[in-house]
Amino acid sequence: MLEKIAAPANLRELSYEELVKLASEIREQIVKTISVNGGHLASSLGVVELTIALHRVFDSPNDKIIWDVGHQCYAHKILTGRLDKFDTIRRYGGLSGFPVVAESPHDAFGAGHAGNSISAGLGMAIARDFKKENFNVVTVIGDGSLGAGMALEAVNHAGHIRSKMIVVLNDNGISISPSVGALAKMFNQVRLNARYGRAKNRAKNAFIHLPWGEWFWRVSKKMKIGVESLFIPSAFWEQM
Numbered sequence: 001m002l003e004k005i006a007a008p009a010n011l012r013e014l015s016y017e018e019l020v021k022l023a024s025e026i027r028e029q030i031v032k033t034i035s036v037n038g039g040h041l042a043s044s045l046g047v048v049e050l051t052i053a054l055h056r057v058f059d060s061p062n063d064k065i066i067w068d069v070g071h072q073c074y075a076h077k078i079l080t081g082r083l084d085k086f087d088t089i090r091r092y093g094g095l096s097g098f099p100v101v102a103e104s105p106h107d108a109f110g111a112g113h114a115g116n117s118i119s120a121g122l123g124m125a126i127a128r129d130f131k132k133e134n135f136n137v138v139t140v141i142g143d144g145s146l147g148a149g150m151a152l153e154a155v156n157h158a159g160h161i162r163s164k165m166i167v168v169l170n171d172n173g174i175s176i177s178p179s180v181g182a183l184a185k186m187f188n189q190v191r192l193n194a195r196y197g198r199a200k201n202r203a204k205n206a207f208i209h210l211p212w213g214e215w216f217w218r219v220s221k222k223m224k225i226g227v228e229s230l231f232i233p234s235a236f237w238e239q240m
């Protein structure tokens with residue numbers, strides 16, 4: 001499949017089954033290359049599907065996709081016309097292990113430091129609005145980097161400016177080691193909430209087929225609000 005992807009637009013020609021196959025080919029390519037050249041293996045393997053999805057939905061380089069730190073950009077490089085040079089990654093004169101603006105128009109922001117992607121994306125969104133242009137800005141940030149002062153400052157700023165931008169939180173519970181801190185604890189609860197949501201849907205599907213089931217579900221929903229607030233510490237994020 002890999003050779004069929006000369007540019008991200010080619011992703012839209014593939015079926016979901018083909019995309020799954022493509023994801024495993026990308027992973028193989030990354031493992032094969034990084035086992036020789038060294039590099040950030042886990043973070044890149046973890047975003048293969050996310051990278052495919054972003055490049056399928058958005059129209060890079062017109063839309064701006066910004067990777068926080070940038071250490072997870074290997075699939076992005078493979079899908080944006082750099083497959084033939086991928087074996088040179090992190091070698092003298094070869095591809096960089098991070099996004100580099102001069103390397104490709106698809107590298108919207110050159111990074112390396114953690115925590116600056118939301119701020120960079122917000123700057124691009126504000127500039128776009130001033131110039132009355134029309135494109136999407138998407139930043140991808142890990143749960144580890146979201147704890148950076150600069151990232152929180154940017155979330156605060158974005159919630160104030162309200163320029164249109166998308167922030168994808170790649171919450172995998174791992175920074176360089178397992179993420180720690182108050183934010184990590186909160187994200188654990190949000191993940192728990194996703195499980196709670198799935199259990200709730202299963203319960204609903206079972207209930208509504210019983211006699212009086214729909215009525216019972218409506219009444220119990222009113223009571224549930226109190227229960228849910230125990231699981232969803234999200235007011236802070238919703239405000240921002």
Ligand SMILES: Cc1ncc(C[n+]2csc(CCOP(=O)(O)OP(=O)(O)O)c2C)c(N)n1
Nearest residue numbers: 043069112113114142143144145174175176
């Ligand atoms: C300012 C700064 N501090 C520290 C680092 C070292 N560093 C590289 S990757 C990383 C962790 C990233 O974790 P996360 O944001 O959760 O992303 P993931 O690896 O899970 O994709 C850190 C701290 C850095 N690149 N920049």
